[in-house]
Amino acid sequence: MRLRVKLFATYGEIAGSKELMWTAKEGERLGDFLDALFQKYPRLAGHRDTMLLAVNHSFAPPDEVLHEGDEIALMPPVSGGAA
Amino acid sequence: MIEITRKRIDVGAVLDSVRRDDAGAVVLFLGTVRADPGVAALDYEVYVPMARKVLAELVDRARSKFGNLEMSIVHRLGRVSIGGDSVAIACAAAHRREAFEACAWAMDEVKRVVPIWKSEPARDARAPRRK
Numbered sequence: 001m002r003l004r005v006k007l008f009a010t011y012g013e014i015a016g017s018k019e020l021m022w023t024a025k026e027g028e029r030l031g032d033f034l035d036a037l038f039q040k041y042p043r044l045a046g047h048r049d050t051m052l053l054a055v056n057h058s059f060a061p062p063d064e065v066l067h068e069g070d071e072i073a074l075m076p077p078v079s080g081g082a083a
Numbered sequence: 084m085i086e087i088t089r090k091r092i093d094v095g096a097v098l099d100s101v102r103r104d105d106a107g108a109v110v111l112f113l114g115t116v117r118a119d120p121g122v123a124a125l126d127y128e129v130y131v132p133m134a135r136k137v138l139a140e141l142v143d144r145a146r147s148k149f150g151n152l153e154m155s156i157v158h159r160l161g162r163v164s165i166g167g168d169s170v171a172i173a174c175a176a177a178h179r180r181e182a183f184e185a186c187a188w189a190m191d192e193v194k195r196v197v198p199i200w201k202s203e204p205a206r207d208a209r210a211p212r213r214k
Contacts, residue, residue, distance in 0.1 A: 008198065009128055054133055057136050076200060078199055079201050080129075080197050080199030081158075081170045081193055081199075
């Protein structure tokens with residue numbers, strides 16, 4: 001299945017792209033996808049503990065089952081606002 | 084009103100969007116870009132569709148937590164200069180206590196769960212700037 005992966009803030013710089021397409025096996029979970037992604041981009045792996053994850057615009061746990069066409073977002077801790 | 088915008092925030096419009104006859108208090112919070120040493124502006128990156136969704140959920144949660152109130156949140160996207168407003172939160176409620184508390188709670192939540200990142204456009208642009 002094809003997945004759209006979005007990488008925000010510093011993660012996009014680490015991967016060299018803010019968006020990429022990824023092919024995964026049917027029924028794969030978010031955690032499995034991350035393991036595979038970190039193999040390709042080892043410098044992202046060090047951020048795993050603080051990384052926020054979303055599938056189709058909702059925060060998602062690593063055991064979330066992925067589906068064809070899902071949009072996955074890898075996000076550093078957020079820092080909006082000012083002050 | 085939930086909005087992510089590249090334009091200057093129209094504070095009057097944000098305030099007007101929450102006014103209602105059964106409210107006895109309207110609180111406005113503005114987050115502004117502070118002139119820290121070496122900082123001339125901040126760049127805001129936003130995951131727009133998710134930010135809109137999370138902000139709408141945040142307003143629903145504010146109502147569950149603080150009761151019947153009206154709330155608007157507008158956040159900037161892109162570059163904001165020193166002194167510029169990066170975020171506006173307006174809250175109207177029957178009484179001032181709920182209005183103040185809901186507004187403060189909402190801003191804390193914006194910083195905690197809404198996918199928005201700021202960075203300095205100068206030489207430190209690679210490092211995300213924490214609050």
